[in-house]
Amino acid sequence: xxxxxxxxxxxxxxxxxxxxxxxxxxxxxxxxxxxxxxxxxxxxxxxxxxxxxxxxxxxxxxxxxxxxxxxxxxxxxxxxxxxxxxxxxxxxxxxxxxxxxxxxxxxxxx
Amino acid sequence: xxxxxxxxxxxxxxxxxxxxxxxxxxxxxxxxxxxxxxxxxxxxxxxxxxxxxxxxxxxxxxxxxxxxxxxxxxxxxxxxxxxxxxxxxxxxxxxxxxxxxxxxxxxxxxxxxxx
Numbered sequence: 001x002x003x004x005x006x007x008x009x010x011x012x013x014x015x016x017x018x019x020x021x022x023x024x025x026x027x028x029x030x031x032x033x034x035x036x037x038x039x040x041x042x043x044x045x046x047x048x049x050x051x052x053x054x055x056x057x058x059x060x061x062x063x064x065x066x067x068x069x070x071x072x073x074x075x076x077x078x079x080x081x082x083x084x085x086x087x088x089x090x091x092x093x094x095x096x097x098x099x100x101x102x103x104x105x106x107x108x109x110x
Numbered sequence: 111x112x113x114x115x116x117x118x119x120x121x122x123x124x125x126x127x128x129x130x131x132x133x134x135x136x137x138x139x140x141x142x143x144x145x146x147x148x149x150x151x152x153x154x155x156x157x158x159x160x161x162x163x164x165x166x167x168x169x170x171x172x173x174x175x176x177x178x179x180x181x182x183x184x185x186x187x188x189x190x191x192x193x194x195x196x197x198x199x200x201x202x203x204x205x206x207x208x209x210x211x212x213x214x215x216x217x218x219x220x221x222x223x224x225x
Binding site for chain 1: 141165
């Protein structure tokens with residue numbers, strides 16, 4: 001039972017353009033959502049988070065949008081840079097336990 | 111580097127042996143979490159510990175797996191009598207507080223290979 005889904009295994013974007021990564025969840029009890037970036041052979045690095053009481057959170061080039069009615073989360077990266085190429089995981093949490101999606105591999109083309 | 115430290119980075123064991131994975135949380139963090147990642151999958155929660163206490167081990171197999179976080183020293187994830195299916199990347203994370211809006215910070219993981 002996959003409570004957090006990332007339906008796009010991969011995404012390619014031109015440098016300078018916007019990258020949009022999507023995530024869907026099923027459990028309305030989730031109240032905290034996060035995005036992590038992961039390079040090969042490294043651990044996930046925290047990027048940005050959002051509480052369920054908000055619908056948008058912005059940090060530099062990264063913006064996370066939350067649509068509670070649709071149970072949908074998205075991460076926007078603008079402008080995209082080659083160094084953003086990595087696997088991106090969304091995670092949802094009702095408390096301390098994070099439920100991760102399967103990841104989306106982003107490739108930013110120079 | 112004051113991040114979460116895991117060792118060893120790579121561990122090879124034969125079937126039936128024991129594997130011990132260690133995790134030192136970030137300075138000032140007293141909450142530790144272990145996750146497992148199988149190839150092409152997301153991370154799956156295994157266990158949550160605070161100093162000397164297991165808070166939630168609902169994601170950890172009942173047999174062969176155990177975890178501890180002693181008063182002194184790192185957290186240990188122990189797998190006895192390893193089998194091929196235990197091959198995975200094991201990640202440890204730590205946080206300053208439990209739950210709420212405190213992100214967990216991850217180590218670089220231990221890649222366990224079972225021959």
